[in-house]
Amino acid sequence: MASKSVVLSGIQPTGTLHIGNYFGAVKNYVALQEQYECFYSIVDYHAITVEHDPQELRKNTIEMALDLLACGLDPQKCTLFVQSQVPEHTELSWILSAVASYGDLQRMTQFKEKGEGQEFVSCGLFTYPVLQAADILIYKASKVPVGEDQIQHIELARRIARRFNSRFGETFPEPEVLLTEAPRVMSPADPTRKMSKSLGPKHYIALTEPEESIREKIKTAVTDIGPRTPEKSPGVANLFLLLKLTAPQEIYEQFESDYATGTLKYEPLKRAVADYLVKMLEPIRARRAQLKESDVREILHEGARRARAVARQTLEEARERIGVGKLLP
Numbered sequence: 001m002a003s004k005s006v007v008l009s010g011i012q013p014t015g016t017l018h019i020g021n022y023f024g025a026v027k028n029y030v031a032l033q034e035q036y037e038c039f040y041s042i043v044d045y046h047a048i049t050v051e052h053d054p055q056e057l058r059k060n061t062i063e064m065a066l067d068l069l070a071c072g073l074d075p076q077k078c079t080l081f082v083q084s085q086v087p088e089h090t091e092l093s094w095i096l097s098a099v100a101s102y103g104d105l106q107r108m109t110q111f112k113e114k115g116e117g118q119e120f121v122s123c124g125l126f127t128y129p130v131l132q133a134a135d136i137l138i139y140k141a142s143k144v145p146v147g148e149d150q151i152q153h154i155e156l157a158r159r160i161a162r163r164f165n166s167r168f169g170e171t172f173p174e175p176e177v178l179l180t181e182a183p184r185v186m187s188p189a190d191p192t193r194k195m196s197k198s199l200g201p202k203h204y205i206a207l208t209e210p211e212e213s214i215r216e217k218i219k220t221a222v223t224d225i226g227p228r229t230p231e232k233s234p235g236v237a238n239l240f241l242l243l244k245l246t247a248p249q250e251i252y253e254q255f256e257s258d259y260a261t262g263t264l265k266y267e268p269l270k271r272a273v274a275d276y277l278v279k280m281l282e283p284i285r286a287r288r289a290q291l292k293e294s295d296v297r298e299i300l301h302e303g304a305r306r307a308r309a310v311a312r313q314t315l316e317e318a319r320e321r322i323g324v325g326k327l328l329p
């Protein structure tokens with residue numbers, strides 16, 4: 001029997017999951033575990049490339065696992081683990097840094113955005129995409145479910161794999177990006193920018209956010225700034241996207257038709273978006289409330305054990321290929 005294709009994705013424990021992360025990536029994680037060999041990593045070593053609080057990081061790592069399990073990750077169907085528990089990632093990252101181009105890293109927009117205006121920019125923030133390539137390639141993953149903002153990093157991982165393979169022999173598959181129908185959910189407060197935690201609380205809606213706060217953020221979401229045009233403004237398009245993702249199709253179509261005929265009022269649109277979003281989040285919150293932290297720690301421990309068994313083999317192969325294998329037979 002042919003073995004299943006491997007899927008890998010990572011998520012940073014930098015706070016709570018927001019609906020951008022959910023619709024852009026995590027929803028896909030849940031669907032893919034039914035079909036593929038999936039490795040999902042809470043990438044704590046990525047989170048230390050910007051200033052962080054060690055206590056918060058420890059807490060957020062467990063919180064992120066709780067969020068992911070509440071969203072529907074099933075430890076019987078996928079391997080969920082914390083990146084730093086599989087130190088093979090960082091060793092492979094060093095090996096890959098020898099075939100990663102400095103020029104390519106300089107072109108990474110996320111590095112430019114996160115480093116811009118900062119007094120101190122760490123070397124880790126610059127080399128972060130190489131560790132990300134190692135996260136993927138160490139499982140020989142061929143599919144990577146991510147949001148649109150990560151496409152450039154996955155393309156870099158492909159180039160790194162290609163260069164390694166051409167210098168040292170075929171070792172890594174070139175991973176491809178898997179996008180959802182919502183690869184870029186925008187901020188309600190500034191719909192020209194992606195929903196993101198680092199912009200501040202107005203700019204994201206957390207999965208665990210209280211209902212009133214969700215309703216308030218949708219109610220005050222930016223819509224049209226100028227006169228209404230046939231093409232939706234970014235804010236209106238974002239509200240329609242959220243409605244499409246959460247409401248029954250006929251409801252969505254009704255609002256679309258009202259928009260097309262120029263009869264749409266934003267107030268009922270926003271009310272519908274908030275209602276369906278709150279409804280969609282209910283089972284996730286309910287599952288999260290049932291989860292026990294001690295069980296989650298066990299799941300992560302077992303996940304790291306399984307991930308390590310695979311990662312160790314690939315690392316050994318890469319070491320052999322570059323000429324730093326075992327000294328004794």
Ligand code: AQP
Binds near residue numbers: 010024025147184185
């Ligand atoms: N707005 C988004 N729309 C769609 N997908 C998104 N992702 C992030 N934001 C959006 C996807 O979520 C996954 C996890 O991303 P991450 O671990 O890189 O989280 P993040 O980028 O730190 O989340 P934030 O809130 O967006 O953080 P900052 O503010 O630091 O940039 C990835 O697959 C990502 O593409």
